[in-house]
Amino acid sequence: MTSGEDLMSTGEQVTESGPLADPVTVATTTIDLVVDPTPAPTHITTTDSPTASDDRPEATPAAADDRPGPRGQAADPFSLTEEELDGDRTFAFDGDAWVDEPTPVPATGWRRRVWAVTGGRINPGPTPEEQRLRERMEAIRRPFGGARTLAVVSTKGGVGKTTTTLNLGHTLASIRGDRVVALDANPDAGSLGHRVRREHGATSVDLLAEADHIFGYGDVRHFTSQAESLLEVVASDDDPLSARRMGRPEYERLLNVLRVHYNLVLADCGTGILDAATRGVVQRSDQLVVVTGPSVDSARAVSYLLAWLREHGQAELVERAVVVVNGVRQDGSPVDIDSLVDHFAAQVRAVRTVPWDEELANGAVVELDWLAPATRQAYVQLAAVVVDGLGDELAGEGGTGR
Structure with a gap:
């Protein structure tokens, strides 16, 4: 078995299909990737186009148009479109729905006296007339x-x-x-x-x-x-x-x-x-x-x-x-x-x-x-x-x- 150090000292070039007589280089630059020690180290040489011996499937490019984004810029994988937001409200946060609205405190009469005597523990609520008054005041505001x-x-x-x-x-x-x-x-x-x-x-x-x-x-x-x-x-x-x-x-x-x-x-x-x-x-x-x-x-x-x-x-x-x-x-x-x-x-x-x-x-x-x-x-x-x-x-x- 040839070690990574041996490959670096002898200059032997190895690809997935076996040793090559001469390394293929692009722009006079050779990139050596050394993996030690098993499996055999791989030597990768960049080219402008795939070689005849490279029968690996081409990588599928990212679907850049799956989501709208700036031209030439990959979409943010954590962003959601308006359609997606409208379509999935499963995790929408609505804290107000978890809290019971308090009963308004009565202003006059026996209802007010009961509320006062019990320290607010018993609240009969406002009279219908008081409730109408509250609604009118809300309308005025x-x-x-x-x-x-x-x-x-x-x-x-x-x-x-x-x-x-x-x-x-x-x-x-x-x-x-x-x-x-x-x-x-x-x-x-x-x-x-x-x-x-x-x-x-x-x-x-x-x-x-x-x-x-x-x-x-x-x-x-x-x-x-x-x-x-x-x-x-x-x-x-x-x-x-x-x-x-x-x-x-x-x-x-x-x-x-x-x-x-x-x-x-x-x-x-x-x-x-x-x-x-x-x-x-x-x-x-x-x-x-x-x-x-x-x-x-x-x-x-x-x-x-x-x-x-x-x-x-x-x-x-x-x-x-x-x-x-x-x-x-x-x-x-x-x-x-x-x-x-x-x-x-x-x-x-x-x-x-x-x-x-x-x-x-x-x-x-x-x-x-x-x-x-x-x-x-x-x-x-x-x-x-x-x-x-x-x-x-x-x-x-x-x-x-x-």
Whole structure:
């Protein structure tokens, strides 16, 4: 037997078919692979093409096109295509499915007392009404793309239009957590700015004068007053000595500024739908909130408003609108509220009622915490149905429920 050292010393060349008289070389380079000692060492010589004596099967090239990859680059054996991922979810990880969702803690009543006395070991869960409230609050928090404008309108004074703007804004701002601002868009000295604690005397006229110098939210904040709910208000100019008249171009400019820095803008419009300023705000809005009182003359005025809007190119806006029947007394009303609701339900997307509340009757500063529980819940219902109409992706609470 010839050892590897002997092969290296004698220069004898060996291949699988036996010794060769002369080694075959390529580019004057011979590569000697020595394997010691059994089986016999092999001498490998590179060539440009297989020799006649090399009867070994050719190696099968890797299937480079089995999976998409960069041209000329082998596919990553550990990568998966989208089709493969979609086709095999056997090992998909879903840890949330392994954990039971905890039962919500009840907020009031005997259920809350049982939960408290047992230290949470016994949890009867919330009442059906509490669960509905939770669902409405989740609906209010749903995001929508970009900024939205709500126009709160009525052609009848004294029905609670400004009150609705204020408390709807309070509710949206306190639950959503993003930036919500209410603009007094009444060209005839509106009162919205007097319903919150003013932080300064700046008005919409001042904001308009500085519109070209507004570069960020902090700049706008100098012209708003913020309530405890985080709702911000831009007051109107009610100075009788002021000669500045706010018209359609001015309010459109204000809306443009506010929509850049706020997620939701509520515009408390004037009562004159024929006024160019009010028409301009309505046409720039994404949704109408139409306010009526629980009376025949108020309902008649609002019916005229809806008919006028339909006849002047705003039929789609009317169909998406929400009507608020404000100031409904719980001890009864000379007007059949159910019939009033049905009348408007045939014309708009949803109708909601808000009960009479003494805290809202004086027309002064008001916060949500001051309202009766039934009034607060009514505004939560209203806010939920309003947000439902602010994006096609939102599933609805719309309808005629009261």
